[in-house]
Amino acid sequence: MTNVLIVGAASAIAEATARLFAEEGCRLFLVGRRAERLAVLCDDLKSRGAEQTASHELDMNDFEGHEAMLAAAENSIGPIDIAYIAHGTLPDQKACQDDVDLTLQEFRTNALSTIALLTRLANDFERRRTGTIAVITSVAGDRGRESNYVYGAAKAAVDSYLEGMRQRLHKSGVRVVTIKPGFVDTPMTAAFDKGLLWAKPDAVAQRIHRAITKGGDVIYVPAFWRLIMLVIRSIPRRIFKAIKL
Template identity: 55%
Template sequence: MLRVLIIGATSAIAEATARRYAQRGARIFLIGRNASRLHAIRDDLRVRGAADVSCDTLEVNDLAAHAGALDQAWQWLNGVDVVLIAHGTLPDQTACETSVQTAMAEFATNGTSTIALMTAIAPRMEAQRSGVLAVISSVAGDRGRQSNYLYGAAKAAVSTFASGLRQRLAKGGVNVLTIKPGFVDTPMTRDFPKGALWAKPEAIARGIVRAADRGRSVVYLPGFWLPIMLIIRHIPEFIFKRIKL
């Protein structure tokens, strides 16, 4: 039976991913900040076919609380086959530019807390010598852009950390999967005008599960973001400075 741990489980992408694993009859442990929302998702997943579902609350920026939450998940699941780290916010770039406190708080939520969780999870999976550690980064981390460079910097840190961790854990049978979504239509982006480049959480979830099954290292979702970001990364700096992204 597949054993799945999802951190940031109340996000739209995480919930959609959990539903796909529930349909497989997985045993699922959910970690998030909102207890009532976690309980609602837990009950829904049971109806959708999950073998069993449990949950626990965690404030991801409380780094001292990570170990306890992970211990509880590992004990309840009796080992973990797939971990998905999916929490995050979408910072107001202007607010980050005018407040050091806001900038550092947003970097902590989107970068530092994820790195701390990956650091704590790694030895547990290393001891198992198996499993997939999947983390949601973003295409925003591929190159800093004036519209969201605080968020991009945090995601770049996550992607780079995941790259090094992947190399470290590969010899022990553990795969680290970096997930780089583009624009996703979620409650977090409800105020943004939508267009052809936007995807639904269900499409991202399908890609996450497929990439985890296939042992992928890095996946852009939807896939058309790979050539888009390849172009953006290779725009010369003297040109890049003159365009608005």
């Protein structure tokens, strides 16, 4: 039986992925900020086939609460086989430019809270010499752009951290999966106009679940974003700084 920790479980992508784990009969431990929402999710996932569900209310910016959360997860479902980290926010770039405190808060949420949790998880998984750690970052981390560089910088920091952690944990048989979604139609992106490049959470979740369970180090979802970001990264800086992206 597979024990799965899902952080940011109430996000649309995480919820869709959790359903796939539930259908496999996994034990699920859900972490998020809203206890009532987590309770509803637990009931739904149990009805879909999860062997066991439990939840823990936590704002991931409460770094001191991470240790207690991980202890609660192990006490509830046993040693974690898969840690899936999916929490985050999409900041207003213009508002961040005008407010130092907001910029730092968004960086704390989208980078430091994940890095703090990963530090604890890596040590535990390395000691046990088994398991998979999967983290949602973003294609925005591939190159800083005027429209969202606060968010992009935070995701780039997590990307780099995961790359080093992957190299370290490979020796212990622990897998580290970096998940880079492009545009996904979720409540977090409700204000955006949607087009051909936008994907639905269920389709994204299918690809994520496959990477976590079947293999993969760095995945772009949908896969065509790998090519798009290759092109964007290849634009010479003298040209890049003059265009709007």
